[in-house]
Amino acid sequence: MSLFQILMAAVAAFFAYQLYLHVRNLQEPVKPSGAGKRPSPIDPEALVERADAAFGARNYERAINLLREAEGKAPKDAEIKAKLGYILTQTQAFEEAEQAYVQALELDEADERLHNALASLYRAQKRFDEAKKHYERSIEIAPEFAQTRFNFANLLLDMGDTQGAKALYEKAIELDPGFTQAKFELEKLK
Numbered sequence: 001m002s003l004f005q006i007l008m009a010a011v012a013a014f015f016a017y018q019l020y021l022h023v024r025n026l027q028e029p030v031k032p033s034g035a036g037k038r039p040s041p042i043d044p045e046a047l048v049e050r051a052d053a054a055f056g057a058r059n060y061e062r063a064i065n066l067l068r069e070a071e072g073k074a075p076k077d078a079e080i081k082a083k084l085g086y087i088l089t090q091t092q093a094f095e096e097a098e099q100a101y102v103q104a105l106e107l108d109e110a111d112e113r114l115h116n117a118l119a120s121l122y123r124a125q126k127r128f129d130e131a132k133k134h135y136e137r138s139i140e141i142a143p144e145f146a147q148t149r150f151n152f153a154n155l156l157l158d159m160g161d162t163q164g165a166k167a168l169y170e171k172a173i174e175l176d177p178g179f180t181q182a183k184f185e186l187e188k189l190k
Contacts (some may be wrong), residue, residue, distance in 0.1 A: 051064075146179055
């Protein structure tokens with residue numbers, strides 16, 4: 001055996017060993033710190049995390065399916081229903097989104113974000129009176145939330161109430177002086 005053949009055999013053995021180490025690491029998953037075990041894929045929280053990742057990757061169908069599975073395992077979780085409603089709204093499945101938001105509100109009627117989300121959905125469907133009712137409820141629950149005032153002002157503009165919209169834009173700016181969108185919209189009305 002020549003020196004070249006011995007050298008080539010050593011290089012081949014080295015790469016084979018490196019490949020072995022790589023494959024072994026793929027087969028032995030790293031355990032998360034703290035828990036000592038991987039979360040079960042049937043755990044609702046794990047399903048929600050996977051749905052969030054799918055949503056982030058714009059794989060809405062997968063996100064919806066994962067949230068539906070999580071919802072089946074945790075039917076009293078308003079947050080799961082709210083996330084489902086949001087993603088369904090993004091896919092323009094408005095009837096299903098409304099159903100998810102309404103179910104979430106039945107579980108947590110005092111969540112101003114749910115009222116705001118449902119109002120925005122109704123506004124998109126031009127169901128202005130229903131939207132108005134939910135914006136008013138959201139403000140009643142969390143009067144300090146400037147975004148709701150801004151959204152409600154946009155609804156009032158859609159309804160032709162310019163003065164009411166101005167007042168809400170001004171209140172949104174009072175609550176959040178750095179709210180540039182509200183400032184821009186208010187300036188357009190002057």
